[in-house]
Amino acid sequence: MGVKLRRLEVKCFRGFSSHRVFDFPDGITLIIGPVGAGKTSILSAIQFVFFGTDFYAGLGVIQRESLVNVGCREAFVRLYFEVTGEGVYKLERRLARADGRLVEHVALETPTGEVFEGPSKVEGVIEEILGMDFQEFIRSASLSYVLVHMLAYGRSLTRSRALDILLGINAVRSFHESISLNRVRSSLERVRAELATLRSEYEEAVRNLSVLSEKRAQIASEVEDIEKRLGELSARVEALRPVAEKYESLKREIEGERSYVSKLRERVKHAPSEVDLYKILEEAEGLKHSLRDILERLKAPQKLLEALEHLTFTSENTGSALADLEKIVDEAWSHYDRVWEDFQASAREVELKKAELAALEKVLVELEPSATEYEEAEERVQELESKYGKASELEEEVRKLEQEIKETSRKIQISRSLLQLKQVLIEEASKRRSVQCQVCGTTLDSRSIEKVEEGVEQLTRSIVDLERKLSESEKRLRELREVLEDLRGLKVLLVSRELEYEKYKEYLERKESLDEEVREDEIKLREKEREYKELSAILTRVDERAHDLRRRFAEQEVVSEILKAEGRLRKLEEELAEYEPKYKEYVTAKSELDSLTKEKDSLNAQLKTLEESVVVDQVKRLEEKIHSLENELAELESLYSRLERIKSATREILTELRRKRIEELNRKINEILRAVYPAEQVRAVELEVVEKRKKGTAPTSYYEVFVEVGGTKYRFSELLSDGQKTIVVLSLLLAIYSQIRRNIDFVMLDEPLPNVDDRIKVNFLKSLSTVLDIRQAILTTQAEDIAKRIEGVNIIQL
Structure with missing residues (x-):
């Protein structure tokens, strides 16, 4: 069973705002156009319609909602693909913005008319038809220049991880790396340290038992002496208690009397000389004369003047006379208020005249x-x-x-x-x-x-x-x-x-x-x-x-x-x-x-704290803890030994798997390289598994790419130009594709050779179908001139 692409329809997907249709016949299809024309968007649309995402959204480089064109509310992609012996399938996927969220609809119609709907159901059928999931698809069937660049210029460890995924042994590598000896080793060190501390505490507790009796006897003797002295002091205190109670009673009575005097003094605002009765009478007569003068000047009623005249001050009537004096003063104020009101009326008349004058x-x-x-x-x-x-x-x-x-x-x-x-x-x-x-x-x-x-x-x-x-x-x-x-x-x-x-x-x-x-x-x-x-x-x-x-x-x-x-x-x-x-x-x-x-x-x-049972219990608890930790230590040592053997075995398996995978791969790499790059500078390419050892740690293995140039073997990253590195990595990826392409009979390459001259690009395109034995290849490029130099190429001009 082989899968080939036939027609793609897009609308409002990424860079396409209008409805576009693209046909893919057998052979090579070149998608040509300048930067930003939408070449990569065509390949992304195929990835999206198959799996609901594309290379960049799958890696988290862009948000999935960015797949919808900024001027639209819904992206639409429809793909017709042919399966050998079955017919043409129609696959549709829509992605719409609605109320701040993304709504997705997907449907697959088989050649017999059966329809599958829903992302999970459709993608399950697609994976079964293609024989691969999304990750395998973007690493083999749909190659991005980003992946080529990562393998060409990335670190050896990054390149090895990517190759393990492409070669299908990633699960073994992941299992090998998941075996963590460091965690078990740290647990061993922790238990050993804790066990040493408990043993030290146990020895200290045993020594404390020997001195416990002597300490208790000494304290008991001191308590007996104190009890004798307490008896004597208690009798003495009881004899003196009536005197103390009388003293405290007198003290409370004194405090009460002092408080009473203090409150009385608060009521007295004058010096003792000022409260003398004769001085008060003398001042009262003076006030009487002053008040008479005021009443006469105010022209008070004769009745009020007579009441003041009849007022006399003696030692017998001082209180009542002073009260009468205050009443006369109040009446004087009342008369003053009336006089003042008359004055205010006169003032108001003057104000009226002023108003008239104004x-x-x-x-x-x-x-x-x-x-x-x-x-x-x-x-x-x-x-x-x-x-x-x-x-x-x-x-x-x-x-x-x-x-x-x-x-x-x-x-x-x-x-x-x-x-x-x-x-x-x-x-x-x-x-x-x-x-x-x-x-x-x-x-x-x-x-x-x-x-x-x-x-x-x-x-x-x-x-x-x-x-x-x-x-x-x-x-x-x-x-x-x-x-x-x-x-x-x-x-x-x-x-x-x-x-x-x-x-x-x-x-x-x-x-x-x-x-x-x-x-x-x-x-x-x-x-x-x-x-x-x-x-x-x-x-x-x-x-x-x-x-x-x-x-x-x-x-x-x-x-x-x-x-x-x-x-x-x-x-x-x-x-x-x-x-x-x-x-x-x-x-x-x-x-x-x-x-x-x-x-x-x-x-x-x-x-109480020196009771023997307390120390004995402490010793027993320490013995139990020590026994428990000794058992745990034995189990950890056994586990560590087993894990070391498993880690070593998985490392050997991983290294052997890597070596077996690259035996056939190296032959295919050189076959593709000689076909697409016939220059004499790079004689051969070899992918090797190299082991690296560090003192105190287990050896690790990884892939290393070597090239033969001028009869001498060099590391891949030491001598080649950027264009040569790109050709070598692309040959490696195509070799892997030829081994694991599963049910597909097409390959998609996004700007596969951006930094090589047109002659090499033309040679690459002419030999691609032959070396890969495929029916269909879809490539994007900015080099428009190369299409004129190749016969029988289907061109999509953007």
């Missing part, structure tokens, strides 16, 4: 522009009338000037007409001997023309005089008209502003009157306020002193009680001093008794 000032500010305009207009009218006269006089003068200007203009017009006529006559006369005037008919000759010329000069001077007079009159008329117009406008303004001006004058007079009233009221208020505040301060001092006198009078009884309590306290302290020597003797004996009792308890506790 309102007037605001109105005056608003009216001031109109008043100023009125006054300025009135002043301008007076100025114009004083200079030009009243409006009626100006009107009369204007009429006269108008008549005068009209008459003068008429005269100038007539004079100009005469002047023009005479000038024409003179001009005509100069042309002819005589000329007749067309106006009056007079004939003029040369003699009369001279007179006419004289008349022209006079007439010219007359016209100039008339024109000057006319100009002056017109100027005067314009001036008077302007003045008259100003007077009329000013009078209109005066009429329009007259009412506002009258209000302004009225409000101004009211403001000046209020200003004076407010100033006088504020002076009176300040004087009253100063007087009332002074009276308030005096009344406050009188009030405080009246209350203080009451407190001082009340403290007289407390002072008397303090003196009595101090007398009792002195008697108790004297009695306590008599009992104190015996009490000290009691305390000393009691302390010694307690100390000996503790010492006795401590010795009894030591006796």
Whole structure:
């Protein structure tokens, strides 16, 4: 049974965002395109549709969700593959993003129409058809340049592990490496150390048994001596106990009396001299006179003054008189409050006047522009009338000037007409001997023309005089008209502003009157306020002193009680001093008794811990532990010996398996190498199993690749170029593929020779089918030119 690929359909898988179809006939298929065109994505799609992942996702290089194109929600891959003797299978796999997770659907349809669904069921069938799982597939049937690079440039140990997997002996190597002698060896060392410690403890416990009896006898003797002393001390303490109880009772009584005195003293706030009755009476009379002065200044009711006058202070009525004094002080405060309220009312009236004054000032500010305009207009009218006269006089003068200007203009017009006529006559006369005037008919000759010329000069001077007079009159008329117009406008303004001006004058007079009233009221208020505040301060001092006198009078009884309590306290302290020597003797004996009792308890506790049974039990437990550890040690030594033999046997088996696997493999490697790389530089390649030994440890075996160059044998990594290393490793992988390809009849190579020239690539492609004896090979490459140099190659151009 051989499996060959026929058609691949992809959509939204990795680099493909649209639906694409690729066909794979028998022979060689080259997938050609630049970097990023999607060549590797085609091979990844085949891996994905078979096993649900690809080379990079399987290694954890990328997340599985990265297989879905970034612009899509679901990746779709469908593969048609042919199985010799059965027909064509159709395999579909979908991977979708949904609610932050991946949802996968896979279905396999057989040539007979049977359908398998579900990842686990389908992949089980696929592994059975291909004869390999995913790991075997990507290491033999679908070779990545990453795997080639790892084998070409990796460490010897990494290369050996990969080759064991490819050659199918990884399980033996894993079993060999799982046998850990170090763990058993460390357990042996631990048990031996623990056993030595227990044996040391056992010897110490045995020695302790020999000294245990002597120690117990010594402690028992000490306990007996202490018990005798305890009996004597107990009798002594009991004899002194009544004295101690009496002493402690007196002490408690003294503490109570001291506390009582302390509390009484807290109630006394004044010195003893200040609570003297005669001093209190004297100060009370002084307060009475001060209070009378205050009441008179406040103009208090006569009833209140009479009550104060009738108040007398004697030693018999001091308490009641002081109480009456405080009542009168309270009534004085009440009267003061009423007086102060009246004062506040007066102050409020002043504030109202201030508010009115502020309102007037605001109105005056608003009216001031109109008043100023009125006054300025009135002043301008007076100025114009004083200079030009009243409006009626100006009107009369204007009429006269108008008549005068009209008459003068008429005269100038007539004079100009005469002047023009005479000038024409003179001009005509100069042309002819005589000329007749067309106006009056007079004939003029040369003699009369001279007179006419004289008349022209006079007439010219007359016209100039008339024109000057006319100009002056017109100027005067314009001036008077302007003045008259100003007077009329000013009078209109005066009429329009007259009412506002009258209000302004009225409000101004009211403001000046209020200003004076407010100033006088504020002076009176300040004087009253100063007087009332002074009276308030005096009344406050009188009030405080009246209350203080009451407190001082009340403290007289407390002072008397303090003196009595101090007398009792002195008697108790004297009695306590008599009992104190015996009490000290009691305390000393009691302390010694307690100390000996503790010492006795401590010795009894030591006796309890020194019981022979405790030490005997310890010895028995140690013996049991030692016996148990000796058995465990024997078992571990036996296990270690057996494991050493097993480890050695598996190492020999692994080495032998490796040698057997590479005997046929070396022949195939060189056959492939000579076919794909006919150059003379590398004569032969040999894969060997090399053993490495380190002092104190078992030998290890691994693969080493040697090459023959120029008749000399070299290690694979010492001499070859990067391209030659790639060719050797690729020959090795293809040789392995030829041995373990199982049921498949195709191979997929992802950029197998990236760093060799086109000639070698062409030769490799031409000889690939022959050396591997396969029907189908799919390769990716960026070298587009090599396709033109090979006949019969199927090309997928991206």
